[in-house]
Amino acid sequence: MSVELTASNASQVAAALLQERRKAGSPAMGMVLTLVVVVSEEGLYDAFKAAKAVAREHPARILCVVRRSGRGASNLDAEVRVGEGNGGGESVILRMSGELVGHADSVVLPLLLPDSPVVVWWPDKPPDDVANDALGRLATRRVTDAAAIERGRQAAIMRQAQLYQPGNTDLSWTRLTPWRALLAAALDQYPAKVTGGSVSAARSNPSADLLAAWLCHRLGVGIERKSSKGPGVTSVRLATPGGDVEISRPDGRLATFSIPNAPPRPVALKRREIPELLAEELRRLDPDDVYADVARSLCLLAGVTPVPRREEAADPNATMPPTPTRKPPRRTLPKKAQASKATKKTTQKTAKKASGSRARSGRS
Amino acid sequence: MTVLPTTAANPLRDPQDRRLPRIAGPCGMVIFGVTGDLARKKLMPAVYDLANRGLLPPGFSLVGYARREWAHEDFAKIVHDAVVEHSRTPFREEVWKQLAAGFRFVPGDFSDDVAFDTLCQTLAELDRERGTGGNHAFYLSIPPKFFSDVVGQLKEHGLAEGTPLSWRRVVIEKPFGHDLQSARELNNVVSEVFPPESVFRIDHYLGKETVQNILALRFANQLWEPVWNANYVDHVQITMAEDIGIGSRAGYYDGIGAARDVIQNHLMQLMALIAMEEPISFDAQSLRIEKQKVLRSVYRPARLDLHTSRGQYAPGWAGGEPVLGYLQEEGIPPDSHTDTFAAIKLEVDTRRWAGVPFYLRTGKRLGRRVTEVAVVFKRAPHLPFAATATEELGQNALVLRIQPDEGVTVRFGGKVPGTAMEIRDVTMDFAYGGAFVESSPEAYERLILDVLLGDPPLFPQHEEVELSWQILDPILEYWAEHGAPDSYESGNWGPQSAVDMLARDGRVWRRP
Numbered sequence: 001m002s003v004e005l006t007a008s009n010a011s012q013v014a015a016a017l018l019q020e021r022r023k024a025g026s027p028a029m030g031m032v033l034t035l036v037v038v039v040s041e042e043g044l045y046d047a048f049k050a051a052k053a054v055a056r057e058h059p060a061r062i063l064c065v066v067r068r069s070g071r072g073a074s075n076l077d078a079e080v081r082v083g084e085g086n087g088g089g090e091s092v093i094l095r096m097s098g099e100l101v102g103h104a105d106s107v108v109l110p111l112l113l114p115d116s117p118v119v120v121w122w123p124d125k126p127p128d129d130v131a132n133d134a135l136g137r138l139a140t141r142r143v144t145d146a147a148a149i150e151r152g153r154q155a156a157i158m159r160q161a162q163l164y165q166p167g168n169t170d171l172s173w174t175r176l177t178p179w180r181a182l183l184a185a186a187l188d189q190y191p192a193k194v195t196g197g198s199v200s201a202a203r204s205n206p207s208a209d210l211l212a213a214w215l216c217h218r219l220g221v222g223i224e225r226k227s228s229k230g231p232g233v234t235s236v237r238l239a240t241p242g243g244d245v246e247i248s249r250p251d252g253r254l255a256t257f258s259i260p261n262a263p264p265r266p267v268a269l270k271r272r273e274i275p276e277l278l279a280e281e282l283r284r285l286d287p288d289d290v291y292a293d294v295a296r297s298l299c300l301l302a303g304v305t306p307v308p309r310r311e312e313a314a315d316p317n318a319t320m321p322p323t324p325t326r327k328p329p330r331r332t333l334p335k336k337a338q339a340s341k342a343t344k345k346t347t348q349k350t351a352k353k354a355s356g357s358r359a360r361s362g363r364s
Numbered sequence: 365m366t367v368l369p370t371t372a373a374n375p376l377r378d379p380q381d382r383r384l385p386r387i388a389g390p391c392g393m394v395i396f397g398v399t400g401d402l403a404r405k406k407l408m409p410a411v412y413d414l415a416n417r418g419l420l421p422p423g424f425s426l427v428g429y430a431r432r433e434w435a436h437e438d439f440a441k442i443v444h445d446a447v448v449e450h451s452r453t454p455f456r457e458e459v460w461k462q463l464a465a466g467f468r469f470v471p472g473d474f475s476d477d478v479a480f481d482t483l484c485q486t487l488a489e490l491d492r493e494r495g496t497g498g499n500h501a502f503y504l505s506i507p508p509k510f511f512s513d514v515v516g517q518l519k520e521h522g523l524a525e526g527t528p529l530s531w532r533r534v535v536i537e538k539p540f541g542h543d544l545q546s547a548r549e550l551n552n553v554v555s556e557v558f559p560p561e562s563v564f565r566i567d568h569y570l571g572k573e574t575v576q577n578i579l580a581l582r583f584a585n586q587l588w589e590p591v592w593n594a595n596y597v598d599h600v601q602i603t604m605a606e607d608i609g610i611g612s613r614a615g616y617y618d619g620i621g622a623a624r625d626v627i628q629n630h631l632m633q634l635m636a637l638i639a640m641e642e643p644i645s646f647d648a649q650s651l652r653i654e655k656q657k658v659l660r661s662v663y664r665p666a667r668l669d670l671h672t673s674r675g676q677y678a679p680g681w682a683g684g685e686p687v688l689g690y691l692q693e694e695g696i697p698p699d700s701h702t703d704t705f706a707a708i709k710l711e712v713d714t715r716r717w718a719g720v721p722f723y724l725r726t727g728k729r730l731g732r733r734v735t736e737v738a739v740v741f742k743r744a745p746h747l748p749f750a751a752t753a754t755e756e757l758g759q760n761a762l763v764l765r766i767q768p769d770e771g772v773t774v775r776f777g778g779k780v781p782g783t784a785m786e787i788r789d790v791t792m793d794f795a796y797g798g799a800f801v802e803s804s805p806e807a808y809e810r811l812i813l814d815v816l817l818g819d820p821p822l823f824p825q826h827e828e829v830e831l832s833w834q835i836l837d838p839i840l841e842y843w844a845e846h847g848a849p850d851s852y853e854s855g856n857w858g859p860q861s862a863v864d865m866l867a868r869d870g871r872v873w874r875r876p
Contacts, residue, residue: 266462
């Protein structure tokens with residue numbers, strides 16, 4: 001079922017959502033979060049499709065925000081869809097033009113599901129400082145994708161790392177999970193002291209930069225970043241006194257896993273699609289402390305000073321969005337939260353919540 | 365609850381890093397009885413799904429052992445077909461290639477010394493070629509009568525003992541005996557060779573997401589705990605119903621029956637999870653302690669004739685099809701007294717549950733396939749409404765739907781719109797949702813991974829098995845002495861005696 005509204009506003013959209021639900025016999029509301037997709041008209045089809053696929057695992061209200069030309073009269077067109085293959089969820093495509101383009105948050109705010117997390121996803125170019133973006137401020141989790149940008153990907157991931165605030169995350173980080181899991185497994189199997197290493201990947205691959213930063217941060221050794229033809233990350237080598245631990249994946253599908261004193265073994269290591277990445281991202285909605293550390297490490301490696309981190313957004317329960325009229329939160333507060341073992345150098349206090357261990361046991 | 369073997373040493377592991385999945389260390393698995401239904405429909409697909417999700421270690425090896433003249437390739441073909449047909453995740457050639465390189469097959473009898481020598485060599489070869497590191501799990505997907513043969517052979521050939529750096533584990537499936545005596549014998553056979561921490565008893569129900577959700581629901585919320593006791597709970601009904609008959613399982617089923625097949629393991633475990641106190645943590649030992657405490661405080665009603673019921677399905681129409689009765693099924697003796705329906709009443713002798721009966725029922729050829737736990741609450745002590753207004757108001761209930769429609773239902777009274785005050789039952793549903801469940805792992809995936817990781821909380825221990833038999837044995841004995849079970853029409857909800865059994869307590873079964 002789909003309803004189109006022209007020259008509309010948020011309350012009409014909300015009314016249409018309610019009406020469509022009633023028409024469908026008010027099926028159980030299983031939606032667990034609101035997913036706001038900020039996307040261009042060209043990117044809409046793919047992003048919407050991916051969002052619907054994700055909503056099958058994480059039932060969500062999907063709000064696609066499409067900003068059109070800022071010129072002309074303010075206008076909101078909305079397309080409301082309920083219960084068609086998006087996991088019992090709902091979706092609204094909001095097309096905005098005119099002056100409204102600058103006030104998208106005023107439309108989105110009344111349409112957020114009550115008392116549940118809000119995720120904002122920018123499938124293409126995000127604003128520079130997502131945590132201070134009007135829409136980004138509504139979110140518990142802000143998802144960008146540095147690899148989706150046509151040019152200047154490396155600069156993009158640098159910018160994300162530098163402007164990191166709790167709740168930010170980038171899909172180039174998500175892409176690394178299988179690599180990181182395998183590398184951790186390699187050191188489980190061959191627990192030797194790593195003395196150096198390298199990451200080879202296609203030129204301008206933000207994931208490779210993050211992977212190198214992660215290894216450097218965790219292992220405390222220099223990691224060389226090499227260029228290869230790709231696709232994506234092609235190999236990671238860790239030098240140990242007994243020989244190299246190496247995972248290489250020349251074709252983007254099947255990797256070879258080798259550790260000293262054992263025969264090399266094939267491992268499937270597929271490059272994953274956007275819905276899979278996004279689904280992983282939505283599995284945990286509290287700030288990703290490890291990514292925070294890696295972002296900082298990336299900045300330090302590049303000699304860039306990261307901006308101070310906000311404290312308030314660190315609370316995963318802080319889903320009550322600020323009113324749009326409120327001033328942007330000050331960013332110059334003394335940094336307290338999110339310090340980690342390796343980086344608590346200066347005045348930072350470790351105010352880390354024990355959320356890690358709690359969530360782990362919840363996995364049962 | 366997750367204990368990674370080498371966390372301390374590995375700088376790439378960080379407890380904060382919750383994206384990293386637990387990948388089992390280097391290891392392999394040997395399946396005995398690899399030609400069986402379970403191996404084909406559940407185990408092999410689960411192994412593939414694990415590989416597809418990247419959770420198996422590189423070099424993981426799967427050895428099949430059976431009495432067939434197969435080469436390694438024939439075995440790989442069998443696994444391939446099983447995987448293509450039954451796996452949950454899409455088939456991917458590169459994953460298959462990785463996995464298939466580790467397939468070996470050893471032909472032989474369970475008492476064949478030469479074959480076990482070959483198995484020995486095969487495992488040593490795998491350690492060398494594939495780097496399985498001497499870590500092997502033996503999955504006994506075979507009838508219990510062969511356990512002693514296989515386990516004895518494993519011991520004799522030195523396969524059962526790990527070194528300080530490697531492990532050997534054995535996995536066994538229900539039935540864990542058919543009464544207390546046989547359960548003990550079975551345990552003796554296995555425990556002679558394997559230490560208790562190396563024995564993994566699979567009750568696939570405990571691997572189900574919805575069963576694990578019971579723990580989350582009870583212990584992660586503030587909402588239920590205050591009312592989770594005899595002050596508010598009237599009684600609990602645990603149902604596992606199947607709409608199918610015994611199918612081709614006549615040989616196994618006859619003489620075993622519903623109570624032994626289902627109540628002793630699945631329903632008792634569900635009951636323990638519902639009734640237990642909060643464990644101090646979610647590690648295996650704490651969970652086990654709490655479950656054992658509950659099972660130990662369970663007692664049976666004195667009059668088994670009044671508070672238990674058993675039945676046997678008779679011919680009839682089930683779901684629009686004419687079906688045979690149990691006695692008419694192929695391979696069933698016409699005078700069989702095997703129960704295909706069993707219902708029992710149990711009580712838990714603790715302060716929390718004093719006076720709250722737990723009704724457990726299971727059966728074949730019932731109305732529909734459903735497993736659920738219903739916690740039924742007492743009526744409100746005082747209703748400030750006219751009697752006519754609340755005539756249609758039932759008791760509040762919290763229903764945990766285990767399968768097939770996974771979720772939670774809360775039933776409570778609501779006002780019927782209109783000018784008159786009239787209150788009727790309404791329900792509030794939480795659904796895991798069809799699609800949501802599609803992407804959640806099969807129970808066997810979870811359990812096999814836990815075996816390889818050596819993570820035991822979801823496996824019942826020997827003591828629990830014995831306690832369950834202790835509860836059930838006298839009932840089984842009583843039934844054995846009292847003739848044939850009541851017959852019930854196929855496609856219905858069991859014999860009249862089950863209805864009467866609750867009626868005596870002034871209660872009725874929910875229609876699930």
